[in-house]
Amino acid sequence: MTLAILYTFRRCPYAMRARLGLLLAQCNVEVREIILKAKPAQMLAASPKGTVPVLVLANGEVIAESLEIMRWALTRTDPLDLLCQQKPVIKDKMAQLIAQNDQQFKPWLDRYKYADRYPEQTQAYYYQQASHFLLQLETCLGQHSFLVADTPRLADYAIVPFIRQFAAVDLKHPLSVDFPRVAAWLEQLISSEIFIHAMEKYVIWDASHSPTCLLGDR
Ligand SMILES: N[C@@H](CCC(=O)N[C@@H](CS)C(=O)NCC(=O)O)C(=O)O
DSSP, X not given: OOOEEEEEOTXXXXXXXXXXXXXXXXXXXXXXXXBTTBOOHHHHHHOTTOOSOEEEOTTSOEEOOHHHHHHHHHHHOOTTOTTOTTOHHHHHHHHHHHHHIIIIIHHHHHHHHTGGGOTTSOHHHHHHHHHHHHHHHHHHHHHSSSSSSSXXXXXXXXXXXXXXXXXXXXXXXXXXXXXXXXXXXXHHHHTSHHHHHHTOOOOBOOTTSOOOBTXXXX
């Protein structure tokens, strides 16, 4: 059987969420680890916009948005009901949290992380702006063990790579000081087997390599 091909970059939070979605759906794919400074021509031919992740399906269809890759995989197999298909209120809440993460939190995260590239404000200002979203997550986690329920769902896996990145910006300023519940949630998710699997290291792909698969050998 021809496998779908995933172009990915280990440290990219969008690619992380795509790998998590594929693993959670037990969907095997061929993994092609790339470097952003030297994107392979095969990836750019499939997706000229040049962002990772990119999933090229066996029928040639291309999915070049991380959340769509998660949804595509989980729509096929969702043993843990991560999409909460029968729970419209939770589905809406998840969509809202993920949209806030991607549209509001992520730009502040970038400014906080690379504050020297955005000298118009201080890093403390960017932290403050990013905190609005973290406070919202803190409130969610006061209501259940994970963002929308007592077990992890799509929203947890879609958002956690970005919170992990935020927490790593300034290790002298641990997340637990201002956001203790978010810090505990982060720790629980990133120490889980699935996350560790999603962070496996791959050599940089080139066309001469024999295929490497997300779920191990074919
Ligand atoms: N909306 C896209 C965003 C993906 C994205 O921006 N990925 C970054 C890496 S974290 C990227 O590929 N940037 C292109 C570059 O740096 O050349 C998605 O959700 O997949």
